[in-house]
Amino acid sequence: MNRRERRAAAAGARRGNPAGAPVASPAAELLQQVSEAGQRRAHAIVSAGPSPQTVYDAVDDAAAFGETLQERNPTDPSALACKRGCNHCCHVPVGTSAATVLRIAAALRQKLTAAEWESTVARVAALDDRTHGLPWSPSQRPPLPCAFLVEGACSIYPIRPFVCRAWNSVDAEACRQLVHTEAAPLRFDAFRRASFAGVEKGLNGALRARGLDVADLEFTAAIRVALENADACDRWLAGEPVFAGCEAHRVAEPRHRLPVAE
Numbered sequence: 001m002n003r004r005e006r007r008a009a010a011a012g013a014r015r016g017n018p019a020g021a022p023v024a025s026p027a028a029e030l031l032q033q034v035s036e037a038g039q040r041r042a043h044a045i046v047s048a049g050p051s052p053q054t055v056y057d058a059v060d061d062a063a064a065f066g067e068t069l070q071e072r073n074p075t076d077p078s079a080l081a082c083k084r085g086c087n088h089c090c091h092v093p094v095g096t097s098a099a100t101v102l103r104i105a106a107a108l109r110q111k112l113t114a115a116e117w118e119s120t121v122a123r124v125a126a127l128d129d130r131t132h133g134l135p136w137s138p139s140q141r142p143p144l145p146c147a148f149l150v151e152g153a154c155s156i157y158p159i160r161p162f163v164c165r166a167w168n169s170v171d172a173e174a175c176r177q178l179v180h181t182e183a184a185p186l187r188f189d190a191f192r193r194a195s196f197a198g199v200e201k202g203l204n205g206a207l208r209a210r211g212l213d214v215a216d217l218e219f220t221a222a223i224r225v226a227l228e229n230a231d232a233c234d235r236w237l238a239g240e241p242v243f244a245g246c247e248a249h250r251v252a253e254p255r256h257r258l259p260v261a262e
């Protein structure tokens with residue numbers, strides 16, 4: 001054991017961790033706790049038997065849980081660079097999973113007029129035609145605006161994916177760099193990121209325990225499937241690989257990786 005390892009072991013012993021095992025960061029501990037609580041909540045909702053409605057309810061509950069955590073421990077708005085009209089982060093790929101995508105599609109099916117529906121599906125299909133299957137690297141996947149970014153703002157803000165809820169930054173210039181480079185010097189509120197990462201992880205854990213596929217999906221490709229197929233949720237619940245080909249193609253460097261879809 002070298003000097004550094006002896007010091008780490010001594011510090012671990014003082015914290016009741018005599019084996020000197022790596023100590024989790026506060027954000028990692030929060031992620032774990034929120035994930036466990038989120039999994040219990042989602043499990044209670046879907047235990048009646050997974051149906052489209054219970055899946056939508058579980059997604060809504062996970063989002064509400066994350067928002068409640070934020071209300072209890074709000075980020076100081078003056079510390080954040082995020083504001084309406086700043087949308088650098090809406091030009092990079094979004095990772096999500098089936099339940100979230102299906103929930104968003106169901107909400108849009110209910111809410112949009114026929115003309116709005118048609119233009120939304122057309123925007124999503126046009127973006128997917130350009131980006132489908134491309135690796136998530138600025139050199140291989142050009143930065144393009146999300147299909148739900150309308151007049152500079154998110155048009156599905158109340159039902160947006162968890163990774164979008166989790167996103168925050170104290171430096172808009174770093175976000176601008178993120179669109180074009182692999183190594184942007186991002187700084188953020190770890191509590192917000194860990195909260196929403198945790199609730200999605202818990203949700204996915206409960207759905208996985210029910211035998212459902214919670215693979216890491218690329219949002220544009222997956223929402224296209226959910227919008228174009230009214231029976232997508234029933235088929236997903238029946239175990240059909242409805243989202244085959246929509247998998248996220250993350251690059252090795254984890255610049256987009258919030259610890260969300262595990």
Ligand code: SF4
Pocket residue numbers: 089090091094146147148149150153154155156157160161164
């Ligand atoms: S869903 Fe909304 S917040 Fe997320 S990338 Fe698209 S426009 Fe931005």
